[in-house]
Amino acid sequence: MRxxxxRFDTADTPDADGLLFQYGTHAFEGPPVFTLDLVRQFEINDASGEHDHYIQLHCELRYEPVPRLRALGHFETWFFHDTDDELDAWADGLGRQEFWPIVRNSHPREIRVHQEQV
Structure with a gap:
């Protein structure tokens, strides 16, 4: 939450500064892995102020895809600053999700922090 x-100096558009929380089982780089991914996304504009791309900073917690984690399926939720949404309300709703006891009782086998352009 901190x-x-x-807040960062971003473009003055509703999707310029966003947070994404997502999880699911994926095999992007080899065998399947259950990934809990916390993302901060920033819009990057060109010299004329038009959208060029996004930069995403990921903090991925990667787990062995055991049946109890696979059974959670996939989930994602976004929050964007400079909209009518409230960060505290988004975080509170996220904190009440039923997947937390399952994830909390699992231990990630890897933590990966990376940045990508999308």
């Missing part, structure tokens, strides 16, 4: 509430 990182999510910190």
């Amino acid at each position: 990182f999510g509430s910190h």
